[in-house]
Structures are given as structure tokens and as C-alpha cells.
Amino acid sequence: MSRGPRSAAAKRDWGDDEEGCHVLHVDMDAFFASVELARRPQLRGLPVVVGGAQRGVVLAATYEARAFGVHSAMPMGAALRLCPQAVVVPPDHAAYTEVSRGVMALLGDVTAIVEQVSVDEAFLDVSGARRRMGPPTVIAAAIRQAVRERYGITCSVGIAATKFVAKLGSGHAKPDGVLLVPRAATVDFLRTLPVGALWGVGERTEAALARWGIRTVAELADSDVATVQRAVGRSAGAHLHDLSWGRDPRPVQPQRTEKSVGAEETFVEDVHDLAVVEAKALELADRCASRLRRQGFATRTVSVKVRTSDFRTLTRSRTLATPTDVGREIFLAARALLAAADLGGLPVRLVGVRAEGLVPVAEVAWQPTLEESTHTVEGPGGGRPDAAAGAGREPSGSPVGARREAERAMDRVRARFGAAAIRPGLEPEHAPDRSTTTFVPADLS
Structure with missing residues (x-):
């Protein structure tokens, strides 16, 4: 799951026009921690952190732990200083792999066009499933219900016309929600976001853009593409400028090759x-x-x-x-x-x-x-x-x-x-x- 910055303004209702919104991004909520809570229901409601004790890093944290500032990839020592009452659970990767395979198989029952991008997230192209299952929001509801009933965990779903916007949508729908971004509302949705929310903008790129006065997606979109290219390079600059206007031609690739x-x-x-x-x-x-x-x-x-x-x-x-x-x-x-x-x-x-x-x-x-x-x-x-x-x-x-x-x-x-x-x-x-x-x-x- 991405830890990129989000915007409260983006978490509103953008309308119900689902025409052309054939891409779903399904993202498990706090996946490792959720699997552990499904196996240990007595821990529900407690700040739970999955990872190695003391010297390891945080692999996942429940939303109760995140309220204290704990997040994945944080050193465990730092996490316990922020949340000393956290319950630390050692990871069980075999269990996570088993649940991941089950969830991906479930998504494969919805459509054959599934692109798994990590153990806990995948893109779906549901163009061919609409006649059988209904509009994308109905499909998303069916997926969330099936995942909850079969595995005792929750997931969030973003629905949009492109992979990039669908992924942003699932992040803003968390936890356990759905966000539809209609095709016509794509640009308005993007303009509410900080530039760091864009796909591929890390701390270094964000700092480079900030030196040119570009801190939001709206400022990026309104900038001349040549200015953006001077800030981050020719290829990256053109790509980011396209994303700021919602242009992302990448299709859902069902046969993603592991690198x-x-x-x-x-x-x-x-x-x-x-x-x-x-x-x-x-x-x-x-x-x-x-x-x-x-x-x-x-x-x-x-x-x-x-x-x-x-x-x-x-x-x-x-x-x-x-x-x-x-x-x-x-x-x-x-x-x-x-x-x-x-x-x-x-x-x-x-x-x-x-x-x-x-x-x-x-x-x-x-x-x-x-x-x-x-x-x-x-x-x-x-x-x-x-x-x-x-x-x-x-x-x-x-x-x-x-x-x-x-x-x-x-x-x-x-x-x-x-x-x-x-x-x-x-x-x-x-x-x-x-x-x-x-x-x-x-x-x-």
C-alpha cells in the first residue's frame, strides 16, 4: 500500500457517472496486520504492529497503531517509542502468501484481466464483467463482501478510467471504502492533491519540483511542460505533466512478469x-x-x-x-x-x-x-x-x-x-x- 500524501478534499463524492470507468484498483487494508487480526480476533481494536521485535522494521500496523504515527518501513524501536502499548506480532509470510493467493483467485473469478502488482493489491479491467455483474460500483461491493466473508479482512477499491487515478482512489477510500472518480471529474480530483501523491514522485522529485515553486498537482498542471522538464528531467517531466492532466494510457496487464x-x-x-x-x-x-x-x-x-x-x-x-x-x-x-x-x-x-x-x-x-x-x-x-x-x-x-x-x-x-x-x-x-x-x-x- 502506498504511503503517499493524501488530501481531505479528494475524499468527497465526485458523482455517480460510471461510464468509461472500467479500471478497479483493489488494495487490502493493512494486509499483514489484518491477516493476523483474522487469526487473533482478541486483538481487534488494539494497536497491533507486525514485524521483528526491537531491531526489525514495521511490516504493517493496524489503524489504531497508525493513529500514533506508526507506519510500515519504520524501525521497530521508533514505532515502540511512539506507541509503547503496541502489541508486536512476528510475521508469518506463509499465511500472508496463502491469503494473497486466495484473494487473487477471487479477483480472477471476476475478470481474467487482473494485474497483480504486489502481495496485497491488484488492478482489474472489468469492461467484460459489467454485463454479467453490473456496474463497477456493484462489482467493487461484491469483491469487498467476498474478501471479508472468506478471509476476515477488508479492502479498499478505487474506480476510474485509468490505472493511475484508480490507485489514487483506493488510497483515498481507506480504510474499507470505495471511491469512484468519474472520467469527467478526473482533472478536478487531481487538482485537489499535493504533488507528492503522483505515481513516481518520491522525496527527491518532490523537493526538485518545490524548488521551482511546484507543490500541488494543480501547480504542476498549470506549469509549462518545459519548466517541469528542467526541474526533474526531460522524460520524467513530460510523464508527470501528463499525469497531472489525467493522461495515463497504460492498460491493465494480466501477465505481469516478476522482475x-x-x-x-x-x-x-x-x-x-x-x-x-x-x-x-x-x-x-x-x-x-x-x-x-x-x-x-x-x-x-x-x-x-x-x-x-x-x-x-x-x-x-x-x-x-x-x-x-x-x-x-x-x-x-x-x-x-x-x-x-x-x-x-x-x-x-x-x-x-x-x-x-x-x-x-x-x-x-x-x-x-x-x-x-x-x-x-x-x-x-x-x-x-x-x-x-x-x-x-x-x-x-x-x-x-x-x-x-x-x-x-x-x-x-x-x-x-x-x-x-x-x-x-x-x-x-x-x-x-x-x-x-x-x-x-x-x-x-
Whole structure:
């Protein structure tokens, strides 16, 4: 959910003309926190914050907590100083993913043209659903009711002629509301907003525009486009000027390609031992790989993020010879990047691993090593090169292929018994034949 500035003047009734307003933006309200409240109804009405205790960041906060100034991405320590009575709940990403999939499936029942933009929001083009379900406001009401009944959470919906305005509408409808911005009222609606509400205007761009006396969307629209371009650059200036007049030709894209997947974690205490950092990187690489396999992607590039105790953040990346969805391969690249990072002798506060440059795994042409290319399989035809190698598949008996199958088996265990049932373990360089799987005690009955 965007935390961009909003305008009280924009939260009024802009009319009921729904003609041409075929775009809906559906945004879950305080998604992670709402899922936790659905599971723990005794916490309703309390200021609840989802995130790591003390040293993590706020992932979500209920509106009761937000009243104290708490917001997502805020350091947990700062949040607890603002709201010391907050109930801190550790995140359960598996639960959030499950609810997200259910909600997106529900939206897919409304229309096939759904563009999911994050775990908790999506655009819908309901042009083809109007005859079956009614006007957009009726469709929005049906969506909100279904989400509430099935998952016990709420969502807000913006309805407009363009994606950009629909997204602004859902933000101004929060919490648990609907805002229709008729096509004819688009410009009037936009002129009530601060310039920071525009899609793509962050703090730096907002400051650059302010230096030219542009602080509202109305002032942006009334400015000469050349002036805006001098303030923020030629391309960005022209784009923002178009947005200020409601011009946004981007359609709802039902097949949005994910660009990267990643995971990061803040340590409870700053870590001096690089082996501890590597162990955490292995866990994060395993999470990335599991998500890649689930979505049918392989990664070309592995990047790491390290934040030291002085809050300095380093990022390093490496492009792989062959794309992979194997956690061990991602970890080896991440470990090399960590070893080469100059931390200045400082302990580590946060580490992250990200898989970038994603490609569909079916399109990957695996390049076997010499050992893999000479691998043979037993069968009626006798010893011969493994015919399983090729686009989308590694040689089934190769070291990397065998590890991939092992990790897929781990995926199946987690799907049945939970994410904590099994996890990878560090493999000592001097003991390559040792198992790389560590079992965590769990009730598997």
C-alpha cells in the first residue's frame, strides 16, 4: 500500500457517472496486520504492529497503531517509542502468501484481466464483467463482501478510467471504502492533491519540483511542460505533466512478469562472526529458490545486501553463467559476494539475498559441465548420455540436478508440514559428502 500524501478534499463524492470507468484498483487494508487480526480476533481494536521485535522494521500496523504515527518501513524501536502499548506480532509470510493467493483467485473469478502488482493489491479491467455483474460500483461491493466473508479482512477499491487515478482512489477510500472518480471529474480530483501523491514522485522529485515553486498537482498542471522538464528531467517531466492532466494510457496487464524475488533479515544483535552471516544467507537463498521454483522462474543474477552497525548499506551482485533455481547455487554466489564485501571491520546488522533477471525456467538452456555431459544413465539401451538435459531441465543425475531434486523434495515437505519442518544446512568444504539438509524437530503426525 502506498504511503503517499493524501488530501481531505479528494475524499468527497465526485458523482455517480460510471461510464468509461472500467479500471478497479483493489488494495487490502493493512494486509499483514489484518491477516493476523483474522487469526487473533482478541486483538481487534488494539494497536497491533507486525514485524521483528526491537531491531526489525514495521511490516504493517493496524489503524489504531497508525493513529500514533506508526507506519510500515519504520524501525521497530521508533514505532515502540511512539506507541509503547503496541502489541508486536512476528510475521508469518506463509499465511500472508496463502491469503494473497486466495484473494487473487477471487479477483480472477471476476475478470481474467487482473494485474497483480504486489502481495496485497491488484488492478482489474472489468469492461467484460459489467454485463454479467453490473456496474463497477456493484462489482467493487461484491469483491469487498467476498474478501471479508472468506478471509476476515477488508479492502479498499478505487474506480476510474485509468490505472493511475484508480490507485489514487483506493488510497483515498481507506480504510474499507470505495471511491469512484468519474472520467469527467478526473482533472478536478487531481487538482485537489499535493504533488507528492503522483505515481513516481518520491522525496527527491518532490523537493526538485518545490524548488521551482511546484507543490500541488494543480501547480504542476498549470506549469509549462518545459519548466517541469528542467526541474526533474526531460522524460520524467513530460510523464508527470501528463499525469497531472489525467493522461495515463497504460492498460491493465494480466501477465505481469516478476522482475526479482528476495528476502532479508535483521539480526537481533549485531553479528561479528561472518559464519553466522553466511548461515543466514543460506536460509535466505533457500527461501528465494523455493519461491523461484514455485513460480517457474530461474535467476540470472544474484545480489546481496549488507547493512553494518553504522547503518551503512552495501549491495553487490554477480551474474551467473547459467540461470538457476537451486538454492545452493544462489547461496554459493551470495557467499562469494559477502566474502568480497568490505565491511570496514564492523559487525553486520542486516543481510539480504535477492534473485534478479528472472527468466521462465522452461526457456533455460542448461549448459552441462564436463562431468555432467559424460554422465550416463542405465536403461534398456545401456549406458548413454543423459537425454533429460536440454531446455528447462538439467541432467537428472548431475550434481546440480540432483540437488535441485532434493530441494524440490524439501518443498513438498514444507507444503505438507509447514515452512519450519525442514531447512538447509551449511556444507563444510572439507566434508562434501555430508548431508546438506538439517531437520528441525516438528510434529509430522
